[in-house]
Amino acid sequence: RQNIQxxxxxxxxxxxxxxxxxxxxxxxxxxxxxxxxGVLGNGGAGVGxxxxxxxxxxxxxxxxxxxxxxxxxxxxxAMQPNPMIIRTLDLGGDKMVSSYQYAQxxxxxxxxxxxxxxxxxxxxxxxxxxxxxxxxxAFGEVQIMYPMIxxxxxxxxxxxxxxxxREELRNRHAAFDENIKxxxxxxxxxxxxxxxxxxxxxxxxxxxxxxxxxYLLAVDRVNDRIAHxxxxxxxxxxxxxxxxxxxxxEHKVPVGVCGEMAADPIYVPLxxxxxxxxxxxxxxxxxxxxxxxxxxxxxxxxALAKKVARLSDPESIYMTLSAFYAKVMGDLFKExxxx
Amino acid sequence: RQNIQxxxxxxxxxxxxxxxxxxxxxxxxxxxxxxxxGVLGNGGAGVGxxxxxxxxxxxxxxxxxxxxxxxxxxxxxAMQPNPMIIRTLDLGGDKMVSSYQYAQxxxxxxxxxxxxxxxxxxxxxxxxxxxxxxxxxAFGEVQIMYPMIxxxxxxxxxxxxxxxxREELRNRHAAFDENIKxxxxxxxxxxxxxxxxxxxxxxxxxxxxxxxxxYLLAVDRVNDRIAHxxxxxxxxxxxxxxxxxxxxxEHKVPVGVCGEMAADPIYVPLxxxxxxxxxxxxxxxxxxxxxxxxxxxxxxxxALAKKVARLSDPESIYMTLSAFYAKVMGDLFKExxxx
Ligand SMILES: [Mg+2]
Ligand SMILES: [Mg+2]
Numbered sequence: 001r002q003n004i005q006x007x008x009x010x011x012x013x014x015x016x017x018x019x020x021x022x023x024x025x026x027x028x029x030x031x032x033x034x035x036x037x038g039v040l041g042n043g044g045a046g047v048g049x050x051x052x053x054x055x056x057x058x059x060x061x062x063x064x065x066x067x068x069x070x071x072x073x074x075x076x077x078a079m080q081p082n083p084m085i086i087r088t089l090d091l092g093g094d095k096m097v098s099s100y101q102y103a104q105x106x107x108x109x110x111x112x113x114x115x116x117x118x119x120x121x122x123x124x125x126x127x128x129x130x131x132x133x134x135x136x137x138a139f140g141e142v143q144i145m146y147p148m149i150x151x152x153x154x155x156x157x158x159x160x161x162x163x164x165x166r167e168e169l170r171n172r173h174a175a176f177d178e179n180i181k182x183x184x185x186x187x188x189x190x191x192x193x194x195x196x197x198x199x200x201x202x203x204x205x206x207x208x209x210x211x212x213x214x215y216l217l218a219v220d221r222v223n224d225r226i227a228h229x230x231x232x233x234x235x236x237x238x239x240x241x242x243x244x245x246x247x248x249x250e251h252k253v254p255v256g257v258c259g260e261m262a263a264d265p266i267y268v269p270l271x272x273x274x275x276x277x278x279x280x281x282x283x284x285x286x287x288x289x290x291x292x293x294x295x296x297x298x299x300x301x302x303a304l305a306k307k308v309a310r311l312s313d314p315e316s317i318y319m320t321l322s323a324f325y326a327k328v329m330g331d332l333f334k335e336x337x338x339x
Numbered sequence: 340r341q342n343i344q345x346x347x348x349x350x351x352x353x354x355x356x357x358x359x360x361x362x363x364x365x366x367x368x369x370x371x372x373x374x375x376x377g378v379l380g381n382g383g384a385g386v387g388x389x390x391x392x393x394x395x396x397x398x399x400x401x402x403x404x405x406x407x408x409x410x411x412x413x414x415x416x417a418m419q420p421n422p423m424i425i426r427t428l429d430l431g432g433d434k435m436v437s438s439y440q441y442a443q444x445x446x447x448x449x450x451x452x453x454x455x456x457x458x459x460x461x462x463x464x465x466x467x468x469x470x471x472x473x474x475x476x477a478f479g480e481v482q483i484m485y486p487m488i489x490x491x492x493x494x495x496x497x498x499x500x501x502x503x504x505r506e507e508l509r510n511r512h513a514a515f516d517e518n519i520k521x522x523x524x525x526x527x528x529x530x531x532x533x534x535x536x537x538x539x540x541x542x543x544x545x546x547x548x549x550x551x552x553x554y555l556l557a558v559d560r561v562n563d564r565i566a567h568x569x570x571x572x573x574x575x576x577x578x579x580x581x582x583x584x585x586x587x588x589e590h591k592v593p594v595g596v597c598g599e600m601a602a603d604p605i606y607v608p609l610x611x612x613x614x615x616x617x618x619x620x621x622x623x624x625x626x627x628x629x630x631x632x633x634x635x636x637x638x639x640x641x642a643l644a645k646k647v648a649r650l651s652d653p654e655s656i657y658m659t660l661s662a663f664y665a666k667v668m669g670d671l672f673k674e675x676x677x678x
């Protein structure tokens with residue numbers, strides 16, 4: 001057991017290079033600058049998901065642009081020279097904001113007034129955040145991503161608010177990265193279905209598997225009574241991922257994946273095999289994932305993905321992925337008994 | 340205005356035959372036998388959706404098989420010789436069952452323990468209903484449909500409970516239609532994505548647009564704050580409908596459509612044009628829909644559907660459908676000014 005831990009730790013400090021020589025991007029998720037050392041210490045090559053809600057929750061006023069800028073800047077500087085994707089405000093759903101005037105009981109908060117929906121109706125709040133992120137981009141590679149995009153119209157409106165924020169900074173002569181990359185999360189089935197249209201108006205996609213799966217299957221992911229129906233190995237999930245990746249490849253838009261599915265080593269080969277350019281996971285999961293990636297070929301993962309995308313039941317999807325994982329990891333246990 | 344009403348009423352008593360000679364199936368929705376005269380009086384050719392929840396709600400005990408049988412039989416007899424599709428219990432979501440022991444608060448009831456999920460865990464309740472429906476099938480053409488199917492596994496389990504119900508009736512020598520048709524609702528995006536797999540295990544599909552749209556777009560359809568995001572004219576909705584119909588055609592499975600979209604005359608030509616075999620609507624909507632269908636060609640609706648399925652924004656989808664509707668209905672207003 002200790003040896004396994006050691007093997008993982010050793011891998012975490014090495015690049016995530018597969019046996020066939022592809023170096024894959026494995027990022028960490030954070031909730032604030034204080035978590036950057038955890039990402040770096042576990043071998044993350046950047047931050048694929050910076051959740052900014054903690055700045056907004058359990059306070060009675062929204063943070064100012066300046067307050068946010070200081071925090072984002074600290075995070076960006078801590079991660080240098082690695083990239084950092086900052087997700088704009090994803091309030092609502094299970095992230096409550098009871099202290100705000102905006103709070104209001106909803107029957108189905110997961111399908112409610114959340115994330116980009118909130119931001120597009122409170123553009124003052126949204127623009128404060130966008131200016132803060134833009135200013136932080138003067139201190140390292142920052143990318144912006146919008147949560148809960150469900151249509152081209154929303155993406156265009158978000159981009160327009162971003163353009164206003166840029167213009168305001170230009171007028172102030174404030175420094176920021178004029179070429180900052182902007183991405184759309186794909187976490188609503190409708191967005192997956194119009195990924196070809198969204199691709200025209202953003203620089204990258206980030207698939208949020210937690211929400212995507214729950215909407216695809218109409219299963220609240222925090223409801224215990226139906227937990228068994230929340231299946232990352234449902235063929236509809238695999239087909240949707242495949243479709244998004246295929247469309248993105250066609251439109252030359254790189255795709256990242258975040259969510260619990262990305263942090264589960266059983267599913268990691270599938271995601272890269274389908275065409276993910278990066279995954280972003282909780283820092284503690286980085287070592288095992290890097291260990292796994294360093295012991296497999298990307299080509300094998302691609303063959304696996306092709307096979308799994310043709311399977312029609314959750315059981316065989318899971319078994320096929322597990323078998324691949326076991327085969328790759330087998331070495332570890334061999335090494336252990338040898339040592 | 341009165342003339343329009345009269346024109347609609349006149350149509351309601353004539354067959355829903357298009358100008359190119361196709362007689363389309365237009366059914367009515369009911370909540371109990373007392374609503375059958377409304378369907379017939381408005382020219383419905385059958386019942387495409389019999390919602391059985393009213394028998395279960397606001398009581399403190401589930402109805403017995405016998406009680407249900409008497410009610411279903413009355414409905415079937417009232418509709419003779421027209422077909423009737425009975426939907427099995429769709430409790431949960433916004434149809435509350437506070438009086439039952441099964442009731443439990445859920446954070447997101449629309450993505451919760453509802454419909455077939457409830458039935459598959461309470462097979463006693465489910466089987467009572469299935470036996471009652473089966474027995475009613477001895478008195479006229481009855482079909483069964485399951486709500487909220489999200490996977491092949493659920494459909495197979497539901498079919499297995501149905502087979503047990505059949506076997507019990509055989510042992511009792513009770514009469515029922517041995518060839519009763521069994522359908523799966525397609526109202527969860529995941530089901531739409533595996534429609535090819537579901538088609539192997541049922542006789543027909545019924546698309547429930549209300550739920551399908553809300554999950555596709557992650558928009559609670561009864562939440563006013565985001566009502567503007569609930570768009571039947573979202574390209575993801577049109578693409579999903581097209582995909583279901585294409586797969587169903589390939590697998591020779593007829594498709595019905597229910598939900599508010601089916602009752603909106605703006606969308607009716609699209610649905611038939613995409614390949615719907617039937618629609619089922621609130622009885623009051625039947626006359627206008629039949630008027631419309633009798634004044635259009637199915638061929639034109641097919642061309643319209645082909646065109647609309649290639650459009651990429653909600654606005655032009657809506658405008659194109661509206662223009663078609665206005666063109667077809669134009670006659671009505673002409674007739675009126677002439678009269
Ligand atoms: Mg999310
Ligand atoms: Mg429904």
